[in-house]
Amino acid sequence: MKILVCITHVPDTTSKIQFTTNNTKFDSTGVQFIIGPYDDYALARAVELRDQTGGTLTAMNVGEAETEPTLRKALAIGADDAVRVNSFPKDSFFVAKQIAHFAEEGGYDLILMGRESIDFNGGMVHGMVGELLGMPSFSPVMKLELEGTIVKMAREIEGGKEHLEAQLPLIAGCQEPIAEWKIPNMRGIMSARTKPLVVVEPISQETQAEASSYQLPPAKGSVKLMDKGQVSELVRLLKNEAKVL
Amino acid sequence: MSILVYVEQAAGKIKKTSLEAVSFAYALAGKTGEGEVIAIALGTLDRDELASIGESGATKVLQAADERLNAGVIQAHASAVAQAFESIGTKTLVLAKSSLGDAVAARLAIKLNAGLVSNVVELPRTEGGFVVKRSIYTGKAFADTTITTDKKILAIKKNAVEQKLDGAKAQVEAFLVSIPESDFASKISATERATGEVLLPEADIVVSGGRGMKGPENWGMIEELAKTLGAATGCSKPVSDIGWRPHHEHVGQTGVKVAPTLYIAVGISGAIQHLAGVNSSKCIVVINKDPEAPFFKAADYGIVGDAFEIVPQLTAALKAVQ
Numbered sequence: 001m002k003i004l005v006c007i008t009h010v011p012d013t014t015s016k017i018q019f020t021t022n023n024t025k026f027d028s029t030g031v032q033f034i035i036g037p038y039d040d041y042a043l044a045r046a047v048e049l050r051d052q053t054g055g056t057l058t059a060m061n062v063g064e065a066e067t068e069p070t071l072r073k074a075l076a077i078g079a080d081d082a083v084r085v086n087s088f089p090k091d092s093f094f095v096a097k098q099i100a101h102f103a104e105e106g107g108y109d110l111i112l113m114g115r116e117s118i119d120f121n122g123g124m125v126h127g128m129v130g131e132l133l134g135m136p137s138f139s140p141v142m143k144l145e146l147e148g149t150i151v152k153m154a155r156e157i158e159g160g161k162e163h164l165e166a167q168l169p170l171i172a173g174c175q176e177p178i179a180e181w182k183i184p185n186m187r188g189i190m191s192a193r194t195k196p197l198v199v200v201e202p203i204s205q206e207t208q209a210e211a212s213s214y215q216l217p218p219a220k221g222s223v224k225l226m227d228k229g230q231v232s233e234l235v236r237l238l239k240n241e242a243k244v245l
Numbered sequence: 246m247s248i249l250v251y252v253e254q255a256a257g258k259i260k261k262t263s264l265e266a267v268s269f270a271y272a273l274a275g276k277t278g279e280g281e282v283i284a285i286a287l288g289t290l291d292r293d294e295l296a297s298i299g300e301s302g303a304t305k306v307l308q309a310a311d312e313r314l315n316a317g318v319i320q321a322h323a324s325a326v327a328q329a330f331e332s333i334g335t336k337t338l339v340l341a342k343s344s345l346g347d348a349v350a351a352r353l354a355i356k357l358n359a360g361l362v363s364n365v366v367e368l369p370r371t372e373g374g375f376v377v378k379r380s381i382y383t384g385k386a387f388a389d390t391t392i393t394t395d396k397k398i399l400a401i402k403k404n405a406v407e408q409k410l411d412g413a414k415a416q417v418e419a420f421l422v423s424i425p426e427s428d429f430a431s432k433i434s435a436t437e438r439a440t441g442e443v444l445l446p447e448a449d450i451v452v453s454g455g456r457g458m459k460g461p462e463n464w465g466m467i468e469e470l471a472k473t474l475g476a477a478t479g480c481s482k483p484v485s486d487i488g489w490r491p492h493h494e495h496v497g498q499t500g501v502k503v504a505p506t507l508y509i510a511v512g513i514s515g516a517i518q519h520l521a522g523v524n525s526s527k528c529i530v531v532i533n534k535d536p537e538a539p540f541f542k543a544a545d546y547g548i549v550g551d552a553f554e555i556v557p558q559l560t561a562a563l564k565a566v567q
Contacts, residue, residue: 011382038499092361132355138319162433162435163434212388213389215387216387217524223544223545225541225548226547226548228548228551230548237546238546239566
């Protein structure tokens, strides 16, 4: 069983988002980067499935050299080896092309990633890779169990979930509660230093929908604070001032 | 040239978010001088329900009445929509961002070689390039994105446009699809869906409770307030983590992102991860006994006080004005 897990290198969820260079670049000053929280769930489940099946687990990222500490963290959590496609992830299509190419050459049985990255929130890469490889793709997957080559999944839908069964090979975009996040232990951190991390160049430069400039939302006006005796006043304001009732 | 809209159904009804997508396409067609808006609906649906899509701006509805498509089989839906896209010779597909919509749109982008932008928040600018504004960093920022391909797919976020309701009935036409058997290889064995409630991602008003509610047994007052407002109920991450409420009600960075007209937070302190899920709301009301709760800084209106006193009073005050 060969498992590929794709991870993103994204600002910590508590980061203050700012832009620079005339609003054309993300300002990474003082920002801590992490494995995307959804990818972290995918990675945790991938480690469990690798241990269960005795297979191999490769972690992959499309990013420039600065993302290597994030990939090393994936190795510390339990991936056996890692690959970095040496390019800024320009858009979903660009990233999907790189992953599909690598996955096809490697003959992976199961490809897991987060349901979406928390920077661009597209949630499109898994479906694109699925279509490029002619494999079924599922997202957002909140449960994934292997029974031989049959995969039993639960996929979140609006107001509930759907239970599914499909055959390997397949691709899943993951979210909680598929597994508990894993924290690397000292042995993992030590061994991550010597596990292979290969750098490859992108197979194409093609993009379809690149971001060109960024904006921040307008600043929020200050809150109107009331005390507990003013419930009817709140209702009046919601009706007449905010006009939301 | 016409614009195609992929509409979804839930329990035999076209979803409201899909109708918003139809209105978005209608406004886009008006802006670019393109022709009519055509909707594609999959599965067996009532003809009157399909005709009513016209009220939101579609002139025609194609219906692929294959009952295997009643369920959201991702690959089969992608194949069917691709066939409709090619058959009417359009260049633009619009759909509502959703669990199924996202999964289908991604496969369609590759099938059709179409540039795809998700989380679209307003009509594209079409002078000198096709520039789409999308929400990024979980609502903390926006990006202008240029689609360079001839064919385009826009997955729109809730409340990107007002739903139009003054159109006429649409003409319903049968659309024959030929879907490879392999698209149905994955089987949906069961679906669990909350019934008789307003669905959280689609709700215009959301009432959420946090740890300040002290226990699941106190949710009755949240539900009562929601019912009075015709709202969906949500919760913070700790609440769904402890199991007080189901996971599909978790609002936040790693849960459901909502964009209602009115969001009421009860007993939620307002961690940045929760705010990320609600920052697209038009109006936020916070009820919390701690005047220092960070949520007040992100709110439009706030009441400092005990939720157990204030929520029933608010429900009563709302009933009084209805």
